[in-house]
Amino acid sequence: MRDDAFRAYFERHHASLSRLAYLMTGESQVADDLAADALTEVWRHWDRVDAADDPVAYGHGIVMNLSRQWVRRRGRERLLSFGSLRRGRDTDVPAVLDVRGALRRLPHRRRACVVLRYAFDLPEREVAAILDISVGAVKSATSRGARQLAELLGDHVRTDGWEAAR
Numbered sequence: 001m002r003d004d005a006f007r008a009y010f011e012r013h014h015a016s017l018s019r020l021a022y023l024m025t026g027e028s029q030v031a032d033d034l035a036a037d038a039l040t041e042v043w044r045h046w047d048r049v050d051a052a053d054d055p056v057a058y059g060h061g062i063v064m065n066l067s068r069q070w071v072r073r074r075g076r077e078r079l080l081s082f083g084s085l086r087r088g089r090d091t092d093v094p095a096v097l098d099v100r101g102a103l104r105r106l107p108h109r110r111r112a113c114v115v116l117r118y119a120f121d122l123p124e125r126e127v128a129a130i131l132d133i134s135v136g137a138v139k140s141a142t143s144r145g146a147r148q149l150a151e152l153l154g155d156h157v158r159t160d161g162w163e164a165a166r
Contacts (some may be wrong), residue, residue: 023115024067038062060130102152110145117142
């Protein structure tokens with residue numbers, strides 16, 4: 001029973017966990033490793049995950065913590081590479097590169113909130129649960145992050161979403 005439940009969780013959420021790790025680190029190999037590490041932690045604590053109000057948020061929280069640790073180990077560098085969120089579609093490469101550079105300049109919490117809200121389209125409550133912060137802190141960090149991105153990107157992105165990066 002436990003094996004089947006975890007297998008279903010793995011199959012449904014592995015790609016999302018890996019994508020989140022990629023958006024937070026900018027390194028595909030690292031993202032795969034972090035997703036695998038997160039899933040190992042999910043397995044180790046399956047009873048807690050299964051009992052959680054939102055098991056997906058639990059896994060996202062693990063990825064966020066592992067990503068934060070990875071970035072810290074690299075010093076003060078901001079290594080986020082945004083990448084194409086919608087693979088298989090035509091992408092405005094210069095705009096994506098602009099977004100990548102701008103995201104590198106955001107503080108970690110703002111970047112995390114902006115990525116989770118706009119790239120993953122998660123509700124504020126879920127972002128708050130993943131980052132273990134209040135909904136108000138999510139609103140503030142997302143608003144400030146979007147405003148900072150708009151200033152950095154000029155006409156390339158609207159403040160209500162990631163239009164140029166999609």
